[in-house]
Amino acid sequence: MQTARASARKRLLTTAAFIAAGGLVLTACSSGEDSSSEPTNNSVEGNQSEGDTVVIGFSGPAADHGWLGAINSAALAEAEKYPDIDLRVAEGTNDANLQISQVEQFINDRVDAIVLLPTDGAALTDVATRAMEAGIPVVNVDREFSSPFAARTTVLGDNYGMGVSAGTYVCEQVGDQPDAVVAEVAGIDSLPLTQDRSQGFKDALESCGLDVTNRVAADFTVQGGEAAASQLLSAAPEIDALWNHDDDQGIGVLAAIDAAGRDEFIMVGGAGSANAMREIQSGEGVLQATIIYPHTQAADGIRLARLLVQDKAMSDLVEIEVPNRVVLNAPVVTSENVEQFLPTAFES
Structure with a gap:
């Protein structure tokens, strides 16, 4: 996975350089032309x-x-x-x-x-x-x-990408521990978006030799998150990393963690709520990151x-028609970049 990402990054940088160079050429060629032409449908x-x-x-x-x-x-x-x-x-x-x-x-x-x-x-x-x-x-x-x-x-x-981002972050944090216990609190299991998130998480963990050892599903609500997390914590006396799919249900997940007196693991959230970002910013709890799912x-x-x-x-x-499909990015928010994302986060 790392090799593929490095290759993709190299292609992006090369493309960016080419576009930048092309922009200079276009500017030079058009500097003496009449700029009063009618705007096009994609200008x-x-x-x-x-x-x-x-x-x-x-x-x-x-x-x-x-x-x-x-x-x-x-x-x-x-x-x-x-x-x-x-x-x-x-x-x-x-x-x-x-x-x-x-x-x-x-x-x-x-x-x-x-x-x-x-x-x-x-x-x-x-x-x-x-x-x-x-x-x-x-x-x-x-x-x-x-x-x-x-x-x-x-x-x-990008639901699959959310899982990949979460799994990659977990690998960066605990991937050097071959016996690390990774847990997951999913959303509604019947939804394809939940299935995609879990699959992306699983696939990313494989890159560092880890897998999900404890998993429960909730329902994107505070109450559901608390109930599911309580069940998971009872079944798993030791956890190294936990991914919760949704920051709204994460309020309940964090409540269950506090009630159980657990703090031995790191937690990654999902969606990118302002509540989650402020928790990350405080640095006082287990929540260390959240994965953006654009609202x-x-x-x-x-x-x-x-x-x-x-x-x-x-x-x-350049296209003169609206694309058939637009997939948005799933970046990781941590204490290092939370100030960049917090102003546009949603309140829950």
């Missing part, structure tokens, strides 16, 4: 210029924990930035059937685009496909549909929906 000016009003229907799960609340508020805030966006927001729900009816209403209302964070990707695939067939572009957020025909564009956090995904979806309907594109790309 900064064309991208940001006000166009015809775009009616966007937005539906997501109930905001029953901090990350989902942040998803919703970020989407609303992004829409308010654009005078040419008319955002229609359906009530958040964890009932797939109710969410299906919401999307059907958007179709009947002939909205221009739909941004959909499905409570269950597979269950919402059929109605999203019907929207696409009706000529309404769908932007799929966070939880993927089971068919590529159900969305024009998909915006995802801006729906906000990105709102912006992309506007670009799609107005036949625009992303100004930082």
Whole structure:
């Protein structure tokens, strides 16, 4: 894994150098040309210029924990930035059937685009496909549909990458201990995103000869995290490293750790809440890192929906169309870089 990363980094540096050099050439060639030409659909000016009003229907799960609340508020805030966006927001729900009816209403209302964070990707695939067939572009957020025909564009956090980042960090901290006990408090096991996180964690640990010896699943809630962590701590009298998939349920995990009087291990969180970052910043507990899972995904979806309907594109790309798939990064936040990430973290 280290060799592959070194190679990838070398390619990135080489590419960056080439682009920088190319930028100098382009600047030199265009310095004497007329700069008054009309902006293109993927120029900064064309991208940001006000166009015809775009009616966007937005539906997501109930905001029953901090990350989902942040998803919703970020989407609303992004829409308010654009005078040419008319955002229609359906009530958040964890009932797939109710969410299906919401999307059907958007179709009947002939909205221009739909941004959909499905409570269950597979269950919402059929109605999203019907929207696409009706000529309404769908932007799929966070939880993927089971068919590529159900969305024009998909915006995802990197769930597998979260696991890789967490596992790599654990390897850096305890990988020199061949008998290190690694534990995991997962999210909802039935969700593909949880499965991807666990698989990435497992794969990264293999690079330093470790594996997960104790694992429990919770439900992304404080109560679920506390109950699952209490069960795990009872079953594992000694732990060297613990990864908890979600910082909201991590509040409960930390409560269980405090109640058990355990402090012999390091803990890594997930999602990147402000609470977790402040805990890392304090340096007073077991939590040493968290892995970012961006709460801006729906906000990105709102912006992309506007670009799609107005036949625009992303100004930082050469391409003249919005990409089919956008996967966001999963960086590790530690005491060394927490001040960089804390200002944009979500409150839970």
